[in-house]
Amino acid sequence: MHVNTLKRSRLAVSLMAALLAPAAFAQDAAPAPAEDATNLDKVTVTGSLIPKTQLENFTPVTTISAEDIKARGFTSVADVLQKSSFSTGGVQGGQSSASFTQGAETVSMFGLDPGYTKYLIDGRPMANYPALYNGSDTFNNISGIPIDLVERIEILPGGQSSLYGSDAIAGVINIILKKNMEGGALSVRGGATSDGGGDSFRVSLAKGFVGMDGRLNVLAGIQAETKDPIWGYQRDLTKQYNTHGYSAPVAGRDFLVNGYSNFAAEGFANPDNYGYVFADPNNCANTTGQFGGSTGLRERAGFGQYCGSFLSPGYRTIANGKDAAQVYTHATFDVSDTFQLYGDLLYSHEETEYNVGAGYTWWGTSAKYGYYYDPDLDALVNLQRGFAPEDVGGQGFRDINSTDKSDSYSITFGGKGTWGAWDYDLSASRTEYRLKERSWARWNDPINAYFEEHVLGPDLGPDPVYGAFPTFRPDYAAFYQPISPADFASFSGFTNTKSKTWDNMLRAQFTNSALFTLPGGDAGLAVVVEGGNQGWDYSPDPRLIPDPVTLESEVWGTTSVSGAGHRTRYAVTSELRLPVWEPLTVTLSGRYDAFDAYGNTVDKPTYSIGLEYRPVESLLLRGKYGTAFRAPTLSDTFQGISGYYDSVTDYTRCADAGFLPGNTDQCDYDSEQFFGTQSGNPDLEPITADVWNVGAVWAPTRNLSMSLDYFSWDIRNEVDLQSADQLSLLEYYCNSGQLDAGSPSCQNALSWITRDTNGAIESIYTPKVNVAKQKLRAITASVNYMVDVGSFGSLSFAGNYTNTLDHTVTPLPGDPEIDLLRDPYYMWVYDAYAKTRADLSVAWAKDKWTTTVYANRLGKTPNYQAYTGRSFDFVNSAGAKAGWWAPYITYNMSVNYAALDNLEFSFMVNNVLDKTPENQASNFPGTESEPYNSNVYNAYGRSFFVEARYKFGQ
Structure with a gap:
């Protein structure tokens, strides 16, 4: 193999010094000898296929090293990326009850959809997660990557499709695993939280092997981890209904009879007759053992009495439990001086457990009957019965935890070498991801029959007024009773859903770093050809598939998505690097992607032009313009008609009853059950984007570098899937004349919401169509600084900052632009991202000690009243004001001690000040069980970790 060695510029030296600062701290604080910093081998960095001497080029690359990960207290790859300054968007995951992918973890770069980021492991695409984010979108789960085996993570913001193809709209994240190691390393780590739950233990072992006179090199590693879940009752903020809200806390309606009284005389004519009917002859005496003895007689002002507990929200997990293990191997064999064989294998097994909670563990008559008529009460009513841990028996809700088991692997074999002036790399790869979801369920017919x-x-028989509702004379004393665990088991159990994705790829890359000579140096060319196939198969438990006529499944209150398909794909990529003259380099890249699914071909060419200008040795001016795209995913194309049950605030009926948006907590239509449907669309076109960036990097000294970059996205043909709450609120604004009822959005909202003869929401349809577009403008900045403080050791500072300057969405052609930075309602709808995000680390090293303090700042986000009132000037009837939640800052700290040359101990505290979003609770009503935005914040609090790392065989 030939190696090109050139002198470094001051810019390259400064950046290398800053990037390697944490690694240097583990050694000696003295600066490196000058001769060690004069030569730099050509390297390949994310964002280019051609090796080069500069570490910075026309697009910024943020590198997070293994030393950074450990020093800053990150516990997983997901933790690293979710704390990145680029991660301004909120996401669903283990902290979100009853999300479609509660067992997975992902990231939203710049507030864009998680599926807009391309994830690579060692430069190769990750396997997609088989289940769909939010029930509709393909994405990557990043929870199963062994963090102890990560060498570094490179984050490349901006559109990168001209090199990496589909999905690379928001950016590219390349997770690079370790490739070589002298001897071996054993790491043991344990952790706990201040308030209980979340106890963890992790062990990893890696060993390097050399054989056959140095021609064979193997690195093998394994990581195993276990982590307990965190339950809501283990945190003050989530253990009960909101006790700090602008209205009094309201207990859960665990035993409730509600409906219309005086029905035979007045029917639905008098809405004032709507309320709770308390029909328990024992005044809740038989229910007091529920939820640990906390259930009792309650009253909701304006509605009536019922039996319920204030503590039921605590019976859910707010962080997943996990048992996981990963095995990794990288091997190379030098066949000759110019040819090398290599192979990589990464296998991951993961089991996550979680519980959706008491709020989703109930039964009611509304699902089957809508209402029923009781002649003794002369009322048209519904029953609602929540289940408690005592009904379940055994360990209570722990016995009905849902479990997601996944097995994934990525395997690559290839050979690389040189042929004349050309380097080549030929490889074959396969990735596969299998998922088994075991979810607690209520059987439809048995539970109704019980x-x-x-x-x-x-x-x-039918009711006497409309003849549309059944008539019953219930035994209410039997209703207000606990259920035996045997009876509970008779109508409940578990569903088992299986799914998988796979991707096969053949890849050939040819590179010439010295194709010809220009005044600024050697021109370089890279050409890549790829071909393969990919598939997706989601096969839910047959009992979850809804009947096409009744729209009901065998599982009470639950249905599932189904679908399967595969396609072939191929791509051709080229990159040409032209050092036009010494200060100026131009890089051109282009790519053509094609996807063929059963004869239906979708293709897209993309390109980019990058400029690097160095007027002086220490300053780089850079810019890039390019196009990006996202091909219709397999789920977008092949997802069958899927149904689901959910609840939504009926803003139209609430307004008719005198409760306007932002003041619906006392409205009895604030949680109306509906049946939702959505499906794939084989005629979808690619999402396209024009993306450009411009910026500068300044490195005036060896130990200081700064960068500032501006990014712009114009995204078109987005696949839009509106939320039910968004459609319900939109319907109200259209009906009330606040929006143009003739606009496309209003027309769709009015037609996609179906109401029954009584005016109640019956179903909501949210199809996938290429209609939306987005505009996004943002700036990013970074600084790295090292200083030697003599006998006191050395200090290092590293900071990153992202500010979204402008972000608009146009849901449908003809609609006005929605300003996501100034319309608080839509800031929540689009996963509630923050306008700014920043992080700063300060590291001190002396002798055998290193200490790092890491701060992460999430910018302000709109509060709950701003969302419900759709205005920052809104004040609800209780005096709760719309506005912003202040920036949210957390701190991590670590201390490392090198006891011996081969033994190191670490102590880490994450969230040192025990920060939680408890101050947000006052802006929520007392009916809220989660008085903060869980897509952005969490209530985990402080955690502690101790770690020992032993190196051997060196």
């Missing part, structure tokens, strides 16, 4: 037999009694 309550019909024990509570409702026989159907006595």
Whole structure:
């Protein structure tokens, strides 16, 4: 193999010094000898295919080293990326109850969809997660990557499709695993939280092997980890209904009879007759053992009495439990001086457990009957019965935890070498991801039959007013009773859903770093050809598939998505690097991608032009313009008609009852159940984008570098899938004349929401169509500084900052632009991202000690009243004001001690000040069980970790 060695510029030396600062701290604080900093081998960095001497080029690359990961207290790859300054968007995951992918973790770069980021492991695409984010979108789960085996993580913001193809709109994240090691390393780590739950233990072992006179090199590693879940009852903020809200806390409606009284005389004509009917002859005496003895007689002002507990929200997990293990091997064999064989294998097994909680563990008559008529009460009513841990028996809700088990692997074999002036790399790769979801379920017919037999009694015929509702004379004393664990088990159990994705790829790359000579140096060319196939198969438990006529499944209150398909794909990529003269380099790249699914071909060419200008040795001016795209995903194309049950605030009916948006917590239509449907669309076109960036890097000294970059995205043909809450609120604004009822958005909202004869929401349809577009403008900045303080050791500072300057969305052609920075309602709808995000680390090293303090700042986000009132000037009837939640800052700290040359101990505290979003609770009503935005914040609090690392065989 030939190696090119050239002198470094001051810019390259400064950047290398800053990047390697943490590694240097583990050794000696003295500066490196001058002769060690004069030569720099050509390296390949994310964002270019051609090796070069500069570490910075026309697009910024943020590198997070293994030393950074450890020093800053990051516990996983997901933790690293979710704390990145580029991660301004909120995401669903283990902290979100009843999300579609509660067992997975992901990131939103610049507030864009998680699927807009391309994830690579060692430069090769990761396998997609088989389940769909938010029930509709393909994405990557980043929870199963062994963090102890990570060498570094490179984050490349901006559109990168001209090199990496589909999905690379927001940016590219390349996770680079270790490739060689002298001897071996054993690491043991344990952790706990201040308030209980989340205890963790992790062990990893890696060993390097050399054989056959140095021609064979192997690195093998394994990591195993276990982590307990965190339950809501282990945190003050989540253990009960909101006790710090602008209204009094309201207990869960665990035993509730509600509806219309005086029904035979007035029907639905008098809405004032709507409320709770308390029908328990024992005044809740038989229910007091529920939820640990906290259930009792409650009253909701304006509605009536019922039996309920204030503590039921605590019976859910707010952080997943996990058992995981990964195995990794990298091997090379030098066949000759110019040819090398290599192979990589990464296998991951992961089991996550979680519980959706008491809020999703209930039964009611509304699902089957809508209402029923009780002649003794002269009321049209519904029953609602929440289940408690005592009903479950055994370990309570722990016995009905859902479990996601996944097995994934990535395997690559290839050979690389040189042929004349050309380097080549030929490889074959396969990735596969298999997922098994075991989810707690209520069986539809058995649970209805149980309550019909024990509570409702026989159907006595249609109601006397409309003839549309059944008539029952229930045994209410039997309704207000605990259920035995045996009875609970008779109508509940678990569903088992299986799914998988796979991707096969053949890849050939040819590179010439000295194709010809220009005044500024050697021109370089890289050409890549790829071909393969990929597939997706989501096969839910057959009992979850809804009947096409009744729209009901065998599982009460739950249905599932299904779909399967595969396609072939191929791509051709080229990159040409032209050092036009010494200060100026131009880089051109282009790519053509094609996807063929059963004869239906979708293709897209993309290109980019990058400029690097160095007027002086220490200053780089850079810019890039290019195009990016996202091909229709397999789920976008092949997802079958999927249904789901959910609840939504019926803003139209609430407004008719006098409760306007932002003041619906006392409205009894604030949680109306509906049946939702969505499906794939085989005629979808690629999402396209024009993306450009311009910036500068300044490195005036060896130990200081700064960068500032501006990014712009214009994204078109987005696949839009609106939320049910968004459609319900939009329907209200259209009906009330606040929006043009003739606009496309209003027309869709009015047609996609179906109401029954009584005006209640029955179903909501959210199809996938290429209609939306986005505009996004942002700046990023970074600084790295090292200083030698003599006998006191050395200090290093590293900071990163992102500011979204402008972000608009146009959901449908003809609609006005929605300003996501100034419209608080849509800031929540689009996953509630923050306008700014920043981080700063300060590291001190002396002798055998290193200490790092890391601060992460999430910028302000709109509060709950701003969301519900859709205005920052809104004040609800209780005096709660719309506005912003202040910037949210957390601190991590670590101390490392090198006891011996081969033994190191570390102590880390994450969230040192025990920060939680408890101050947000006052802006939520007392009916809220999660008084903060869980897509952005969490209530985990402080955690501690101790770690020992032993190196051997060196």
